[in-house]
Amino acid sequence: MFLGLERKRTRQGESSRGKKKKKTSEIISTSELPENDGILWMSSLEAKLKNARETGEKKPTAEKLEQLRQEKINHFRNKHKINVQGTDLPEPIATFEQLQKEYKIHPKIMQNIESAGFQVPTPIQMQAIPVMLHGRELLASAPTGSGKTLAFSIPILTHLKQPMNKGFRALIISPTRELAGQTHRELVKLSEGTGFRIHMIHKAAEAAKKFGPKSSQKFDVLVTTPNRLIYLLKQDPPAIDLTRVEWLVVDESDKLFEDGKSGFRDQLASIFLACTSHIIKRAMFSATFAHDVEQWCKLNLDNVILVSVGARNSAAETVEQELLFVGSETGKLLAMRELVKKGFTPPVLVFVQSIERAKELFHELIYEGINVDVIHADKTQQQRDNIVHSFRAGKIWVLLCTALLARGIDFKGVNMVINYDFPTSAVEYIHRIGRTGRAGHTGKALTFFTEDDKPLLRSVASVIQRAGCPVPEYIKHFRKLQSKQKKKFIKKPLEREHIRTMPQYFLEKGKSKKKIIQKNTKEKKKAKASKENAQLQTAPES
Structure with missing residues (x-):
């Protein structure tokens, strides 16, 4: 059939060269679409088709139109480094205005987006928002500081439509209180003027009275950590009802899916079982793509779509990364003091591997004449909130912390991250350095390493190299760790000497x-x- 059509076209070309020229120009005008148009939607293609009818030109076939549309979408995704896996993929958006035209987003939400200074969606927002607005389940990964919170907040509020006295209809789980607080603040700002009641569990005992069976059910969205929610679910009768939850979002999903002391896998399983609505949809967001999370999503989520931005498990390109060999534990303290002596631009975040080491380093640096403080799980929630507030306000120049705080907290304008203790994995490294270079700003990450850290060097060096930063040649030839060895280092980090200068x-x-x-x-x-x-x-x- 195709051969017959080809012969027919050849005969027509021989009889009329003018017509052939006309046809060629028509094809060029259809395919050469202006770059700034973003994505070519079906509506604009139909308009082109109408024009073609009016001018008497031969219209492109439906297959040709579909092919052009798909090419345009693929070009757009490649341009913004958006990788998508799944079936019946919703088209990405190029501007926030499209949300109002295509999805009828609440005008007040659109106004709040504009007031917050968001002009163009980030790559993760371009694809994740349409996926969730189509009611599809999602696993999304994008570099830290790339606007993941907004990517799930807009679809949730749009899906809920308006406040109702039916109890919680959306649930957002975060690994830390600090990250939950940050998400809560952003949701409150975004929903301003819409009437939605956004809640956060501060004290579990108070929440039991507030959200229990006898309450008025006048709430819509809950943001919380797993432990507080589990406490409420274990009461007899349960002090919170999750049977009407329509959207369940897990933020920093790879951390929550970890096994062991710092993971929340068991609690997450209990929360999933408590959300019994037949219309529930789930979305997982993180800065890294953990293999076990991906496998779980493919097995348990309905027709899931996987979205990632940039290379998988890569650091943000806005961060200048450097490895510094310090020899021993004493060398770290000397390097730290040298840095203070030379001068630095605050605020600076310093990561250590344990609470004890954070306390020890604090006692060493407090005499250096810099505004330094320490944050860890041994401090009360009020103390932690005060420290975070002081750091954001610029009263604290250097903040010492453990790895869990690296998860998702948006400290505005952190200029430098110092990995005093080497991270136990490449994933932890990405989360740590993700505290700087956020929202398009530049930052610096300095990582100390000793002789003892050599087994872990290769995986972190690969992340640094992928981001285009220099790595010493000899490190590239180090042996890669096997997965069993990697898990061993994550569960049982290196034992290090105490941080002290006094004999x-x-x-x-x-x-x-x-x-x-x-x-x-x-x-x-x-x-x-x-x-x-x-x-x-x-x-x-x-």
Whole structure:
């Protein structure tokens, strides 16, 4: 059939060269579409078809139109480094205005997007928003600071349409209180003027009364950490009802899916079982693409779409990355002091591998004449909130923290991240350095490494190299770790020497002196108390 058509076209070309020229120009005008048009939608193609009819030109076939449309979409995705897997893929958006035209987004939400200064969607927003607006389940991965929160907030509020007194209809799970608080703030800003009630669990006991079975059910969206929610679900009867949840979003999904102490896999399973609505949709967001999360989504989510931006598990290109060999633990402290001596531009985040080491480094740096503080899980929630607030306000120049804080917190304008202790995996490294170079700004990441860190070097060096930053040649030839070894390092990080400059002899001497003083004070208090008792007993006799 195609051969017959080809012969027919040849005969027509021979009889009329003019017509052939006309046809060629028509094909060029259809395919050479202006770059700034974003995506060529069907509506604009139909308009072109109408024009063709009016001018008497031969119209392109439906197959040709579909082919052109698909080419345009693929070109757009490639341009913005958007990778998509799945069937019946919704088309990406090029501007926020398209949301109002194509999806009838609430005018107040559109106004709030504009007021917040968001002019053009980021690549993850271009694809993730349409996917969720089509009611499709999603696993999305994009570099830190690329606007993932807005990517799920807009579809959730659009899907809910208006406030209802039916209880929670959307649930967002975050691994840390700080990240949950940040998501809550952004949702409140975005929903301003729409009437939606966005809640966050601060104290589980208070929440039990507020959201329990006897409550008025006047709430719409809940943002929380897994532990607080599990506490409420385990009450008898459950102190919270999740049976009407229509959208469940898991933020930093790779962290929540980890096994072991810092993971939340079991709690997440309980939360999933509590969300029993037959119309529930789920979306997973993270800065890294964990293989086990991907496999779980493919098995458990309905017709899931996978969206990733840029190379998988890569760091943001806005961050200048550097590896620095310091020899030993003492070398780290010397390098840190040298950095302070040379001068730096605050704010700076410094990551260490444990709470004990964070405390030790704090005691070493507090005498360096810089505004330094430390944040970790041993501090109360109020203390943590105050520290985060002071750091954001510029009162703290250097903030020492552990790895969990690396998850998703948007510290505005962090100029530098220092990995004092080497990260246990490439994924952890990406999350740590993702605190700088956010929302298009530039930043710097400096990573100290010692002889003991050599087994872990290769995977982190690969991330640095992929981002176009220099890596010493000898590191490229190090052996790659096997998956069993990688898991071992994640579960049991390296044992490191204590961070201190004072010799052990003086420390022991100081400790023993402190014990003697405490013992003497105790004895004095005891003697004073017994003397007072004796006086009380003799008083009535006189």
